[in-house]
Amino acid sequence: MPRVTLDAILPGTTDTGAVFTRLADFAAYPKYTDAVREVTLTGIEDGQVASHWSVNFRSGVLCWSEHDRIDPVALTIDFTQVEGDFDRFDGSWRVTAAETGTRVRFTAAFDLGMPSLAAIIDPIACQALAESIGLILRGLFGEHITVAEPVTAAQGG
Template sequence: MSIKVRVEGWSPVEPIEAFRRLADYERYPEQTPSVRSVQTERRGEDLVSIWRVDFRGGILCWTERDFIDEAALRLDFEQIDGDLELFAGGWQVLGEVGPEDVEGSLMIFTAELDLGIPSLAPLVDPIAESALRANMTAVLTGLFDDVVIAEPSLSRARS
């Protein structure tokens, strides 16, 4: 059984600037202590990133293939190796008017993950969803000083 997570944040930052900050994965450990490390490298034509993240007293490790489309302001990823059964998703940045009619960026993170432990899914999946949501919220609040995070129920309603 897979989990779907959506996190949205708005900031009074130009969309291209928001996109470039989000694409700098190696800064994520500075934004949330549960992201231990992120290393990016080229493997032939592919851009890959190697992640180490705290989870339930242990460390989750995975390697993902990253697809960066600056023209579309879109970042997509898919796990190609690691501890999770499935992990794929991305960021989309949209120009959007925010509070008090200020121009800015809506940043939307979506992901699907499966820990690959069906018998424990009812216990572990809610924890994984909460941890991923908290980590992506911490990344947004770390990268954007004036970010406004949408409530999870509002994020789900837009799915």
């Protein structure tokens, strides 16, 4: 299954709580980046959120709904798609202190549901996902952030 891990460093930013608060405000994403068309939230209770996403992806639009578990103490967000354009899409966001600022790590595993084309499509999808996450992070936190080259695995368990 394809996997993507992307790290971003927000230099000089030491308030991990503030970074996490902005990251967890999904509904505001369209204000910060054109990569996200719309996010609506429902079912907010006890750190659980149902979010519904519409995101520009390459030359098309991907739509899905996910369950998000938001933990402001651990500074983590774990998500799992419950329906949408992927056969499977789940992962996490983690905010941690870094030597030069704050680190935001995005990890995800996905399955596009096209096994006969996976060898061709999965590497392209990994790259497109990493690019989209980079755009979202720069939109949320500014162009000055450092986004590392993503670690991707187009095939794997």
